Amino acid sequence: MIKICLAGNxxxxxxxLFNSLTGSxxxxxxxxxxxxxxxxxxxxxxxxxxxxxxLPGIYSMSPYTPEExxxxxxxxxxxxNCVINIVDATNLERNLYLTTQLLEIxxxxxxxxxxxxxxxxxxxxxxIKALSEAxxxxxxxISALKDEGLDDLMKVAYGEAKxxxxxxxxxxxxxxxxxxxxxxxxxxxxxxxxxxHAVKLVENDELECKDxxxxxxRISDMKSKLPEDDFEGDYEAIIANERYxxxxxxxxxxFVKFNEGLTKSDKIxxxxxxxxxxxxxxxxxxxxxxxxxxxxxxxxxNKIFGLEITSKGWFNFFTGMGYDGAIEExxxxxLSGIPSLGVFLQSWMGFLxxxxxxxxxxxxxxxxxxxxxxxxxxxxxxxxxxxxxPQVLLLYLFVSILEDSGYMARVAFIMDRAFRKFGxxxxxxxxxxxGFGCSVxxxxxxxxxxxxxxxxxxxxxxxxxxxxxxxxxxxLLAAVVAGRxxxxxxxxxxYILGIAIAIIAAIIMKVFSKNYDVPPFIMExxxxxxxxxxxxxxxxxEKFKHFIYKASTIIMAAIIVIWFLSNFSWxxxxxxxxxxxxxxxxxxxxxxxxIFYPLGFGSGADGWKYTAATFTGLIAKEDVVGTMAQLxxxxxxxxxxxxxxxxxxxxxxxxxxxxxxxxxxxxxxxKKGFLVTLAWWLALSYIVALIIYWLGTLLEAVxxxxxxxxxxxxxxxxxxxxxxxxxxxxxxA
Amino acid sequence: MEKLLSEFKIGEKGIVKKISADxxxxxxxxxxxxxxxxxILFRKVSPLGDPIEVSLRGYELSLRKDExxxxxxxxxx
Numbered sequence: 175m176i177k178i179c180l181a182g183n184x185x186x187x188x189x190x191l192f193n194s195l196t197g198s199x200x201x202x203x204x205x206x207x208x209x210x211x212x213x214x215x216x217x218x219x220x221x222x223x224x225x226x227x228x229l230p231g232i233y234s235m236s237p238y239t240p241e242e243x244x245x246x247x248x249x250x251x252x253x254x255n256c257v258i259n260i261v262d263a264t265n266l267e268r269n270l271y272l273t274t275q276l277l278e279i280x281x282x283x284x285x286x287x288x289x290x291x292x293x294x295x296x297x298x299x300x301x302i303k304a305l306s307e308a309x310x311x312x313x314x315x316i317s318a319l320k321d322e323g324l325d326d327l328m329k330v331a332y333g334e335a336k337x338x339x340x341x342x343x344x345x346x347x348x349x350x351x352x353x354x355x356x357x358x359x360x361x362x363x364x365x366x367x368x369x370x371h372a373v374k375l376v377e378n379d380e381l382e383c384k385d386x387x388x389x390x391x392r393i394s395d396m397k398s399k400l401p402e403d404d405f406e407g408d409y410e411a412i413i414a415n416e417r418y419x420x421x422x423x424x425x426x427x428x429f430v431k432f433n434e435g436l437t438k439s440d441k442i443x444x445x446x447x448x449x450x451x452x453x454x455x456x457x458x459x460x461x462x463x464x465x466x467x468x469x470x471x472x473x474x475x476n477k478i479f480g481l482e483i484t485s486k487g488w489f490n491f492f493t494g495m496g497y498d499g500a501i502e503e504x505x506x507x508x509l510s511g512i513p514s515l516g517v518f519l520q521s522w523m524g525f526l527x528x529x530x531x532x533x534x535x536x537x538x539x540x541x542x543x544x545x546x547x548x549x550x551x552x553x554x555x556x557x558x559x560x561x562x563x564p565q566v567l568l569l570y571l572f573v574s575i576l577e578d579s580g581y582m583a584r585v586a587f588i589m590d591r592a593f594r595k596f597g598x599x600x601x602x603x604x605x606x607x608x609g610f611g612c613s614v615x616x617x618x619x620x621x622x623x624x625x626x627x628x629x630x631x632x633x634x635x636x637x638x639x640x641x642x643x644x645x646x647x648x649x650l651l652a653a654v655v656a657g658r659x660x661x662x663x664x665x666x667x668x669y670i671l672g673i674a675i676a677i678i679a680a681i682i683m684k685v686f687s688k689n690y691d692v693p694p695f696i697m698e699x700x701x702x703x704x705x706x707x708x709x710x711x712x713x714x715x716e717k718f719k720h721f722i723y724k725a726s727t728i729i730m731a732a733i734i735v736i737w738f739l740s741n742f743s744w745x746x747x748x749x750x751x752x753x754x755x756x757x758x759x760x761x762x763x764x765x766x767x768x769i770f771y772p773l774g775f776g777s778g779a780d781g782w783k784y785t786a787a788t789f790t791g792l793i794a795k796e797d798v799v800g801t802m803a804q805l806x807x808x809x810x811x812x813x814x815x816x817x818x819x820x821x822x823x824x825x826x827x828x829x830x831x832x833x834x835x836x837x838x839x840x841x842x843x844x845k846k847g848f849l850v851t852l853a854w855w856l857a858l859s860y861i862v863a864l865i866i867y868w869l870g871t872l873l874e875a876v877x878x879x880x881x882x883x884x885x886x887x888x889x890x891x892x893x894x895x896x897x898x899x900x901x902x903x904x905x906x907a
Numbered sequence: 908m909e910k911l912l913s914e915f916k917i918g919e920k921g922i923v924k925k926i927s928a929d930x931x932x933x934x935x936x937x938x939x940x941x942x943x944x945x946x947i948l949f950r951k952v953s954p955l956g957d958p959i960e961v962s963l964r965g966y967e968l969s970l971r972k973d974e975x976x977x978x979x980x981x982x983x984x
Contacts, residue, residue: 696939
């Protein structure tokens with residue numbers, strides 16, 4: 175089987191090319207989002223099956239970031255049959271820097287000049303022949319976006335993959351040429367890709383010098399005999415400089431010079447990174463995203479025009495209103511007016527799954543244990559998961575759009591200074607923001623952070639950025655509090671609370687950590703571009719598949735267990751119990767609930783139900799709502815106080831995330847860090863929920879709205895943050 | 908006239924003379940194309956005062972003032 179891998183700079187169109195080449199064959203289990211893990215798929219237009227591996231985007235083959243290490247090790251150790259080096263034709267200079275390094279490895283290389291369509295639109299051309307002759311590898315023009323030249327590219331790559339290629343270097347005719355040759359001659363019999371290692375040795379690469387101490391010494395003697403240079407004997411600098419010099423000298427005429435004036439990107443940047451407006455705009459964008467996903471009164475239309483619609487009527491048919499089971503039973507419209515897209519889709523999904531349950535109920539015998547298993551267990555559980563999938567996907571779509579368009583990098587640029595106060599870089603913001611979609615890809619994305627400590631801290635606070643699976647908990651609770659105050663404000667306040675606690679947590683960890691240096695922030699700001707529909711859909715599809723997979727395995731198993739526990743007593747051989755109060759789940763929950771007594775939701779007759787829901791949430795956060803539904807806790811039957819609702823929400827937000835996220839945290843953090851992380855999640859969630867419940871109960875006694883509670887807490891949090899950072903600064907001064 | 912990249916004003920242009928960073932930061936600067944004789948245009952300061960945005964080799968790069976302090980420039984008129 176032939177293995178071809180894709181390598182190139184970030185933002186060069188690699189992911190688009192991968193999606194175009196592999197179609198829907200990409201391996202499941204790869205998380206959508208930033209490409210940090212390698213994704214694999216197959217190309218099937220030839221008789222022989224070809225495996226395509228998408229390596230993470232890198233600027234260099236130096237072992238500077240984990241992504242570079244992954245790519246470097248993959249190409250050197252896994253020995254693919256061919257490397258396709260994707261080069262952004264509109265930014266040839268920096269892209270070719272990586273090419274000059276790839277060429278030094280003993281592997282066939284094909285250079286794919288991407289974004290040729292943009293070049294042609296600007297009446298620019300690149301001398302392909304000159305490029306190909308200089309590098310002695312084939313060069314193919316493509317446009318990954320427009321699917322142009324891909325067949326040619328694969329034909330050439332397939333041909334090259336059958337060949338053997340020895341590494342070449344552009345350093346040969348430079349000042350370091352003799353050094354590289356000396357090292358190469360020594361290494362060529364003992365290691366594979368000797369040229370690559372020879373160059374690394376000349377660069378004084380630590381690992382390389384340790385492997386070949388004698389040779390390193392000889393090279394360093396040779397260096398001392400060379401004439402003085404401008405770099406004070408820093409060979410890393412000399413070699414980097416030689417690469418850029420070579421590219422400049424040979425291809426200067428092919429560099430694309432766009433208009434000197436403001437590009438479209440610059441104009442957008444003028445607004446989005448504006449001195450005063452950038453932060454309000456960012457907050458506004460985030461609010462719009464949440465409003466579109468969660469609001470039951472879209473754009474406040476209902477309030478403005480006073481739309482009042484009953485649960486039956488043609489208008490509801492189009493808005494999706496009134497198809498929620500709970501609403502129909504009570505015979506009145508709880509939701510009125512026009513909902514946001516997210517709520518609209520959710521209602522429709524609820525209608526669909528509700529109808530399916532009715533259908534099964536109508537032909538299965540009443541009272542049989544398997545009717546109960548299918549209708550009350552499996553289908554009701556699935557219903558509770560499916561009804562929120564539209565909102566999860568919508569939220570994820572918004573996050574993907576922000577990521578794809580290049581806005582995320584600007585957010586990092588805007589937020590870096592604020593984040594440095596908390597011991598993080600602006601880059602940590604991208605994984606954290608992805609946490610709003612799903613903690614798992616967010617934790618995987620922490621690979622882009624160079625510092626191990628920063629990665630641990632980021633992973634520790636990622637679940638506080640409420641993920642999509644937690645959203646149905648807020649949606650359910652929002653519906654409960656909707657009668658008391660605005661549902662979307664409640665949801666928004668939960669998200670803000672998560673962010674605030676994450677900030678405090680990061681500050682605490684920074685204060686208690688020794689020698690904590692803030693990692694560097696040298697980052698490209700890519701040009702803005704319209705997000706690509708196809709890529710977005712591939713991301714969404716992968717996400718959807720993942721949910722279905724999870725729902726049909728781990729969640730299904732949990733649902734059946736919960737159904738069993740809640741329908742049978744300890745003497746289960748006697749058949750189902752009539753009353754859930756005498757079930758196994760009830761008896762276990764009644765004991766464990768005392769732990770949650772101080773948090774407000776462990777008390778009362780329903781206390782054990784909230785306890786059980788919290789525990790099943792460890793399997794998957796979707797199960798919190800699923801379990802609650804099974805135990806009869808729905809919109810109309812939840813009778814916690816506002817403070818207890820907030821406390822319950824906070825506990826579920828800050829406690830251990832689902833098992834998938836926990837296992838990702840384990841694989842992504844340092845060994846010691848992971849155990850601290852677990853303890854941290856358990857302790858923090860309990861403490862925060864405790865404070866919220868008691869403070870909330872106190873304030874509720876005096877004040878009107880529960881939302882005021884959150885506002886007060888958030889203000890305290892921000893003040894504390896400034897206080898801590900100021901005090902620290904004062905200490906330094 | 909020579910001065911540090913961190914002391915540049917918006918719209919100022921210059922040529923890199925010397926990079927005094929160490930280790931990873933140095934390597935990163937080189938990999939991103941900040942090498943001697945590169946022309947750099949100072950474009951923007953983040954709303955919170957740091958980091959800064961420069962353009963070089965046909966693309967936009969963001970770096971902190973701490974990092975820009977390590978880059979000695981020759982100002983171009």
